[in-house]
Amino acid sequence: MWKVEVIVRLKQNLLDPQGKAVEGAMNNLGYVDIENVRAGKFFEFDLTSSLERKSAELKADDICSKLLANPVIEDYNFTLTEVL
């Protein structure tokens, strides 16, 4: 079984108003040396079939590109950890 952890980010060239709003709040909190705040999404799930790493990666990549991220506006990356 594999534990899959996915991070989805808004593409760098897109304005992230949510990140900007959080950055403003960080500044208001007193941390004035903060910039380039970006907000994203985190997912984790178990891939329960016993697969070779390569096949597990292909499966996770398919799920990310078709569902968890919208490739028009988002980038993603994931890590796989084998659970014994």
Added chain:
Amino acid sequence: MKFGVVVFPGSNCDQDCFYALNNVLEVPVNYIWHRNQNLEDYDCIVLPGGFSYGDYLRPGAIARFSPVIESVVNYVEKGGLVLGICNGFQILLEAGLLPGAMIKNESLKFVCRDIYLRVESTESPFTEDCEEGEILSMPVAHKDGNYFIDEENLIKLKERDQIVLRYVSSDGTENETGNPNGAIDNIAAITNRQRNVLGMMPHPERSVEKLLGSGSEDGLKLLLSAVSFIKERG
């Protein structure tokens, strides 16, 4: 002639669409539950606004995998008419039936107000009864209506005359006040290359009677346009 209004869990403009077509335009309409896959009898499918699946993940991202969407894809390939309004537009984008994607409004706020639109193309079953450059007024109500498409594909959209409506000010000029969400190039509605699918963020079904809202009936023009297109096509 028969219109179909698809109902997803979380749709909330389905009844408004049904009312506008059935009670105001007096054309036959059926609701289509999202698990239904039979679209053979319909002349036009409407994907209504709302919050299908609670907008979880991204607006439209889950609804896009509903059984009905598979049929909508086939329906579109065969030349069937599809109108996606607001969440319906978001679903069409997620399903890849229209290019681009929606991001959060620049203001980060839910925007619900009347806006002005300029008809940019009458080469669409939904605008063929309008004049090019005509100004229409109707409401928007959304938080994720900030249309985005990369530069290369934006150029293609323009070259192929796929931008059907743009946000403008009341005098018809494009500027920041006229654009409620930050959409790239003030885009409010686009069509596909075959021109049988229209996605729009504003709500035509909410401006069909003088008695309601700001009293605009401009939404009717788009719906009537589709009705006459269907009649002519026979």
